Amino acid sequence: MDKIYAHPGSLRNTTTHYCPGCGHGIAHKLVCQVIDELAIRESVIAIAPVGCAVLAYDYWDFDCTEAAHGRALAVATAIKRVRPQNIVFTYQGDGDLAAIGTNETIHAANRGENLTVIFINNAVYGMTGGQMAPTTLAGQKTATTPLGRDVKIQGYPLKISELLTQLPGVCYVERVSLQSPTEIIKAKKAIKLAFENQINKAGFSLVEVLSPCPTYWGLSPVKSMAWIKDVMSKEFPLGRIK
Amino acid sequence: MTGNEAIAEAAIRAGCGFYAGYPITPQNELTAYMAKNMPENNRVFIQAESELAAINMVFGASAAGVRAMTSSSSPGISLKQEGISYLAGAELPAVIVNIMRGGPGLGNIAPSQSDYFQATKGGGHGDYHSIVLSPSSVEEAYGLMFDAFDLADKYRNPVMILGDGMLGQMMEPLSLKPGKVIHYPKPWALIGCQGRPANIIRSLLLKDGALEELNLKLQKKYKAAQEKEQRWEEQFTDDAEIIVVAYGGMARIIKSVIRQFRQKNKKVGLIRPISLWPFPVKAFAKQTRKKVKYLVVEMSYGQMVEDVKLAVNCSRPVEFFGRAGGAIPAEGEIIAAIKKLEK
Incomplete structure (x- = not known):
């Protein structure tokens, strides 16, 4: 009998610290599956963000560094420039990539750095207690928008992926979701393409992953998946953007 | 260059x-x-x-x-x-x-x-x-x-x-x-x-x-x-009664001032810290003569002077002269500050 599914070799066999129903576990696994399929584990250098996924290196079994909040793409830029033979990727949340690190994100993309970015959008700051993120939806209640995000006061959900498509250095941008097995398979394909682009020296690739945060959405894991499908992906449409 | x-x-x-x-x-x-x-x-x-x-x-x-x-x-x-x-x-x-x-x-x-x-x-x-x-x-x-x-x-x-x-x-x-x-x-x-x-x-x-x-x-x-890793330069510290402490560009002006005092047989010396951290406390520990007084000169309003006071454990007088905000202590001002200490 053929073995058609196994624990990815580059994912450590351990339990994670993530909350029940969190999307990081799925996203970590997809990244590791892709790395295994492309047989690049021994040349990968990952940059973990500040946020819930800061401990990603406890789960990934390849070289990894932390970066200060928002600075992952500055760190990644230098690593890739001094070691172009390695495969370098960042894994960043919405606060990291689209608030405190917007400048680093835009400029790394604009320089066309040959990097892969996995951008986890869960519309909230998870690690610090569920505050408003740049991607928090209009009306969404968070610790710092107790009455719901009022776009007249707090601005609109920031569509950083769409913004990045304006830059000539950007090779590939796609938004995917973890809301269902079908979408997870699509997400994996997108992540694989983002790594293949780097292998082919095609330039800056970013995959935005809509990911559930049941704890700070105040929803069950199942309802969180439905919320991505019915609400979040209406604001952040799925599919290839560039 | x-x-x-x-x-x-x-x-x-x-x-x-x-x-x-x-x-x-x-x-x-x-x-x-x-x-x-x-x-x-x-x-x-x-x-x-x-x-x-x-x-x-x-x-x-x-x-x-x-x-x-x-x-x-x-x-x-x-x-x-x-x-x-x-x-x-x-x-x-x-x-x-x-x-x-x-x-x-x-x-x-x-x-x-x-x-x-x-x-x-x-x-x-x-x-x-x-x-x-x-x-x-x-x-x-x-x-x-x-x-x-x-x-x-x-x-x-x-x-x-x-x-x-x-x-x-x-x-x-x-x-x-x-x-x-x-x-x-x-x-x-x-x-x-x-x-x-x-x-x-x-x-x-x-x-x-x-x-x-x-x-x-x-x-x-x-x-x-x-x-x-303590590094410093010293000049005329063997017999100095007044040791001026300065670093970087400031120390160059001090060297010129000290030459003028030495020409008049006045016992003025220099300690120039090169490693600011670690601070060269060893340079001060060597100065066991009781008469030594220190003058710290900086292009600031008194920062390194704190480390000099710690280095001598407040056992000797440590005076300060400095200007900042882009102002550079002039030779005349430094000479006056040294003369004040001679009294």
Whole structure:
């Protein structure tokens, strides 16, 4: 009998610290599956963000560094420039990539750095207690928008992926979701393409992953998946953007 | 060569493989020199989008095992403090050049020594120190760059070259002597995990006691640096009744003042700290004669003077004269301050 599914070799066999129903576990696994399929584990250098996924290196079994909040793409830029033979990727949340690190994100993309970015959008700051993120939806209640995000006061959900498509250095941008097995398979394909682009020296690739945060959405894991499908992906449409 | 150019040339000769910087006066010649000469030597130069990006690029290059540096001037160095703290926490070597200008705030572009506290007392968050070296001539700046990269690798710690606008802009003759370049093994570097377990570079330590353990390790390292890396220059200290303490560009003016006193057989000497951290307390411990008085002269309103008081344990009089905000203490003013001490 053929073995058609196994624990990815580059994912450590351990339990994670993530909350029940969190999307990081799925996203970590997809990244590791892709790395295994492309047989690049021994040349990968990952940059973990500040946020819930800061401990990603406890789960990934390849070289990894932390970066200060928002600075992952500055760190990644230098690593890739001094070691172009390695495969370098960042894994960043919405606060990291689209608030405190917007400048680093835009400029790394604009320089066309040959990097892969996995951008986890869960519309909230998870690690610090569920505050408003740049991607928090209009009306969404968070610790710092107790009455719901009022776009007249707090601005609109920031569509950083769409913004990045304006830059000539950007090779590939796609938004995917973890809301269902079908979408997870699509997400994996997108992540694989983002790594293949780097292998082919095609330039800056970013995959935005809509990911559930049941704890700070105040929803069950199942309802969180439905919320991505019915609400979040209406604001952040799925599919290839560039 | 200007001080800025000499620093850049020395960095390249010391094997600096990565430079990132952001424009700020009075250190722009350094960045421009690197922009031209790093690529010509197959090294990486990046003009970063900000000081924050520049220091974090240095973090990345250093994590990948490459000798890396950045340079800036006071307001830009303030922005880099976050990254310097992370470098110290992750025990990554790096060289940071601060060509100081007047502050606080945007200040001005005149020479200053007002960043002494920031440079020597940590600067960013957490219990850490950068090793801080202060050149007072273009030739010394060139030589200290080799030491800076060496100490950074040896201690796995950020090293700062603390110069001022005078040194950066000043042109002096210079012999480009080959410096000491030791290649330190870096088994911790991120180069891909082929044939070994994965390496992790981190400063987040959440497990009970783990962060204290890192801090104790850092303290041990700092203690070793304090034992081994104190550097200073002294003049006429054997019989001096008044010892003037000054560093960097300020010490050059002091040397000229001291010559004038010596011509009149007045017993005035100099201690010029070269390593500002570790502070050269050994230079002061040697001065056991009871009559010695100290005068600290700085282009600040009194920062290094605190370390001098600690070094003599307040057992001898320590006076201070300084001007800042771009003002430079003049010879006449310094002579008057010394004469006041003679009474």
